[in-house]
Amino acid sequence: MDRNQLINLIKQKQSFLCVGLDSDLSKIPQHLLDSDDPVFEFNRRIIDATLPFTVAYKPNLAFYESRGAAGMRSLLKTMDYLETVKDECFTIADAKRGDIGNTSTQYARAFFDKASSGFDFDAVTVAPYMGEDSVSPFLAFENKWVILLALTSNKGAFDFQTTGDPEGQKLFARVLTTSQQWGSPANMMYVVGATRATMLAEVRQLVPDHFLLVPGVGAQGGSLAEVAQYGMTHDCGLLVNASRSILFASADEDFAVKAAAEAGSMQAEMKQLMMLKGII
Amino acid sequence: MDRNQLINLIKQKQSFLCVGLDSDLSKIPQHLLDSDDPVFEFNRRIIDATLPFTVAYKPNLAFYESRGAAGMRSLLKTMDYLETVKDECFTIADAKRGDIGNTSTQYARAFFDKASSGFDFDAVTVAPYMGEDSVSPFLAFENKWVILLALTSNKGAFDFQTTGDPEGQKLFARVLTTSQQWGSPANMMYVVGATRATMLAEVRQLVPDHFLLVPGVGAQGGSLAEVAQYGMTHDCGLLVNASRSILFASADEDFAVKAAAEAGSMQAEMKQLMMLKGII
Numbered sequence: 001m002d003r004n005q006l007i008n009l010i011k012q013k014q015s016f017l018c019v020g021l022d023s024d025l026s027k028i029p030q031h032l033l034d035s036d037d038p039v040f041e042f043n044r045r046i047i048d049a050t051l052p053f054t055v056a057y058k059p060n061l062a063f064y065e066s067r068g069a070a071g072m073r074s075l076l077k078t079m080d081y082l083e084t085v086k087d088e089c090f091t092i093a094d095a096k097r098g099d100i101g102n103t104s105t106q107y108a109r110a111f112f113d114k115a116s117s118g119f120d121f122d123a124v125t126v127a128p129y130m131g132e133d134s135v136s137p138f139l140a141f142e143n144k145w146v147i148l149l150a151l152t153s154n155k156g157a158f159d160f161q162t163t164g165d166p167e168g169q170k171l172f173a174r175v176l177t178t179s180q181q182w183g184s185p186a187n188m189m190y191v192v193g194a195t196r197a198t199m200l201a202e203v204r205q206l207v208p209d210h211f212l213l214v215p216g217v218g219a220q221g222g223s224l225a226e227v228a229q230y231g232m233t234h235d236c237g238l239l240v241n242a243s244r245s246i247l248f249a250s251a252d253e254d255f256a257v258k259a260a261a262e263a264g265s266m267q268a269e270m271k272q273l274m275m276l277k278g279i280i
Numbered sequence: 281m282d283r284n285q286l287i288n289l290i291k292q293k294q295s296f297l298c299v300g301l302d303s304d305l306s307k308i309p310q311h312l313l314d315s316d317d318p319v320f321e322f323n324r325r326i327i328d329a330t331l332p333f334t335v336a337y338k339p340n341l342a343f344y345e346s347r348g349a350a351g352m353r354s355l356l357k358t359m360d361y362l363e364t365v366k367d368e369c370f371t372i373a374d375a376k377r378g379d380i381g382n383t384s385t386q387y388a389r390a391f392f393d394k395a396s397s398g399f400d401f402d403a404v405t406v407a408p409y410m411g412e413d414s415v416s417p418f419l420a421f422e423n424k425w426v427i428l429l430a431l432t433s434n435k436g437a438f439d440f441q442t443t444g445d446p447e448g449q450k451l452f453a454r455v456l457t458t459s460q461q462w463g464s465p466a467n468m469m470y471v472v473g474a475t476r477a478t479m480l481a482e483v484r485q486l487v488p489d490h491f492l493l494v495p496g497v498g499a500q501g502g503s504l505a506e507v508a509q510y511g512m513t514h515d516c517g518l519l520v521n522a523s524r525s526i527l528f529a530s531a532d533e534d535f536a537v538k539a540a541a542e543a544g545s546m547q548a549e550m551k552q553l554m555m556l557k558g559i560i
Contacts, residue, residue, distance in 0.1 A: 022383070062379060062386035068397035069356070072349060096379050098407065099342060100434040103302070106342035117348035127378065127407045129429055131436020149409055154380040156411020159458055166446050178439055 001090050001122045002143055003186045006211070009055050009090070010236045011280055014271040017263060018056035018213065019046065020094065020243030021078065022063050027248055029255050039067075039074040042255075044081055046247060049260035053267035056090040056239050057082060058213075076118050083120070090239075091121045092147065092213070098127040104137040112141045123147050125191060125213075128175045132182055139183045146188050150175050151203065153193025153216030176206040185209040192231070194222025194240065200230035211237050217266075218245030224266065228273040236279055242266060281370050281402045282423055283466045286491070289335050289370070290516045291560055294551040297543060298336035298493065299326065300374065300523030301358065302343050307528055309535050319347075319354040322535075324361055326527060329540040331369065333547035336519050337362060338372040338493075356398050363400070370519075371401045372427065372493070378407040384417040392421045403427050405471060405493075408455045412462055419463045426468050430455050431483065433473025433496030456486040465489040472511070474502025474520065480510035491517050497546075498525030504546065508553040516559055522546060 001009075010016050021043055028042040035041045047057065059078060064071035082091055097107040107124075114120040123145035126135055138146045151161055151172040161172045169177070176190060185207075192203050194216035203212065212231055216222040217240050224240060231238050242262075249258035274280045281289075290296050301323055308322045315321045327337065339358060344351035362371055377387040387404075394400040403425035406415055418426045431441055431452040441452045449457075456470060465487075472483050474496035483492065492511055496502035497520050504520060511518050522542075530538035554560045 024386075060379075060383055060386075062377075062383045062390065065390035066386040066393070066396055068390070068399065069349065069352060071397070072352060076349070094379075096377065096407070096410075097342075099340075099374075099376050100432070103340055103342045106304075106340075106346040110342065110345035110348070113346070116346055117351070119348065127376070127409050129407050129409045129440060130376075130432050130434060131439030131441070133434050133436040135436075152380070152410050154410060154413050156413040156415075159411030160409060160451065160454060161411070163445050163451070163454060165443050166448075168446075171440065171443070171451065174440060174443060 006055070006090055007235050009088070013053070013055055013267070014274060014280055015053055015055055015267040016236050016238045016240055016270055017054045017266050018058050018092065018239045018241040019050050019054050019246055019263065020215070020241045021046070021057055021059040021247070022243040023247065024063055025067060027251070029251055029253060031253055037074055037077060039071070040077040043074070043078040045256040046259050047081065049256040050246065050263040051085060051088060053260070053263040054089060056092060058092040058094045058241055060243070061093060061095040079119055079121070090123070093119070093121040093124040096125050096127050096149065098130050098134040100130065101133040101137055104134050108138045108141055112144045123189070125149065128179065135179065136182055139187055144187070146183060147213050148175065148179055148188060148190050150190040151192045151196050151199060153195045153220050153222065157193065157196070173202065173206060176203065180207065185211070189213050189239070191215065194227050195220055197223060197226035197230055200227065204231055209233065209237070211239060213239045213241060215241045218242040224269055225273065228277070232273065232277050234277070234279065236274060240270070286335070286370055287515050289368070293333070293335055293547070294554060294560055295333055295335055295547040296516050296518045296520055296550055297334045297546050298338050298372065298519045298521040299330050299334050299526055299543065300495070300521045301326070301337055301339040301527070302523040303354075303527065304343055305347060307531070309531055309533065311533055317354055317357060319351070320357040323354070323358040325536040326539055327361065329536040330526065330543040331365060333540070333543040334369060336370040336372060338374045338521055340523070341373060341375040359399055359401070370403065373399070373401040373404040376405050376407050376429065378410050378414040380410065381413040381417055384414050388418045388421055392424045403469070405429065408459065415459065416462055419467055424467070426463060427493050428455065428459055428468060428470050430470040431472045431476050431479060433475045433500050433502065437473065437476070453482065453486055456483065460487065465491070469493050469519070471495065474507050475500055477502060477506035477510055480507065484511055489513065489517070491519060493519045493521060495521045498522040504549055505553065508557070512553065512557050514557070514559065516554060520550070
């Protein structure tokens with residue numbers, strides 16, 4: 001999915017919601033555990049329930065890899081299911097990869113080259129620590145996206161990301177500035193945590209046009225209105241992720257209904273924020 | 281495998297060689313392509329040929345993930361094979377993972393919790409960008425190791441890792457200093473590229489006791505003697521990795537013999553360097 005298609009999808013659904021499929025087997029409703037593949041069953045029903053309100057799905061690879069081959073089968077089935085509605089949603093492999101060039105090329109094939117790996121995500125999250133040659137192999141795939149970590153939503157973000165250099169530029173700002181030479185707003189986004197909403201203004205000065213993937217709204221406590229205030233552009237320019245607050249809105253048989261309600265509520269707020277900005 | 285066992289293994293084999301299993305299906309000898317699982321067949325013969333000279337094996341996850349379910353089966357069979365010689369080698373998942381706490385816990389299970397994922401590596405490589413809470417979940421597993429990226433062997437290492445802060449401390453030095461509060465020399469190592477051998481002296485001042493995993497000797501051009509000169513401790517304190525120079529020493533039917541010769545040649549040099557240091 002290219003940038004124009006994504007922007008059109010956002011305007012059409014009046015939403016910039018991304019649902020994170022952090023589908024923890026130990027947290028899904030008990031009654032699903034009898035099915036052949038409980039995690040896929042869970043994901044399928046979450047997708048059905050939330051698709052009207054959602055422009056992107058973001059499986060978190062760790063929750064599938066932790067279950068070995070069975071977990072990867074659940075993920076493959078989930079992605080095959082999303083393939084049937086591929087014009088209705090953008091897909092992100094939340095994998096935080098990044099290695100030397102020939103290795104990053106292999107990681108890119110793992111997520112983008114369906115003939116090789118079975119997966120055909122639109123985007124993958126990448127860690128910037130190893131620099132340009134660890135990122136550029138992902139950008140060599142046409143119509144695919146890198147979502148580079150800049151300022152994350154966790155406490156550990158303050159260990160290194162906010163350290164300044166002698167000119168006062170923080171590491172996350174250096175990542176934003178330097179990496180703009182590697183790709184464009186048409187194939188790169190940045191991860192910026194909602195728990196750092198006021199720092200979004202600083203981020204937007206450096207990357208006025210790039211989409212930002214914003215985790216941390218919901219379970220982690222970030223505010224949607226603040227994210228829009230500091231981060232929204234005339235193209236929207238945001239994908240706001242929620243995972244646990246939607247997936248585990250209920251632990252009972254009504255989980256899908258409650259997930260739809262939670263996603264619907266976020267979408268309604270997003271619609272208001274987009275109208276205020278004159279985007280729709 | 282704990283630190284003492286690793287040190288004993290190094291002294292007993294008179295080697296600190298780690299063989300990187302970057303087993304690229306497109307590069308393995310043609311005659312293996314007829315077998316059921318060519319990559320596993322390749323790995324098995326490489327392991328048989330190099331085990332006398334080698335103290336660690338380091339599968340590079342990207343080369344398995346790029347082949348989807350078939351690749352992960354090759355890796356699982358390889359690790360089951362290494363399990364049969366587990367007292368003779370340390371195993372490293374070269375995966376460069378790292379995410380917020382609850383996600384890093386899942387990644388740790390993917391590599392350390394055999395009952396959950398099928399894998400029981402001794403160690404996993406982790407990227408430091410997201411800070412303490414992205415690393416500590418791996419350290420919660422008893423008798424398992426984190427190998428944290430500090431100064432990598434690629435060109436992109438100069439994009440961020442060597443940037444100084446206002447006090448002149450470079451990012452990789454800050455990573456080394458800060459992360460010592462998270463673990464100990466008994467459960468953490470650091471990645472330091474051999475292509476930065478002279479910077480090893482700087483690294484050793486900051487982490488005098490930790491093991492260093494050193495890639496970049498061989499295909500990437502680093503020198504073993506320089507690595508020993510600047511990085512070796514009285515416990516050795518080094519695992520030097522070679523991948524392509526051993527795996528692809530020959531593309532013909534003699535690939536295992538040539539791999540053994542290359543590993544043996546490196547072991548012989550390592551033995552000399554350890555004798556010079558008085559370790560053996």
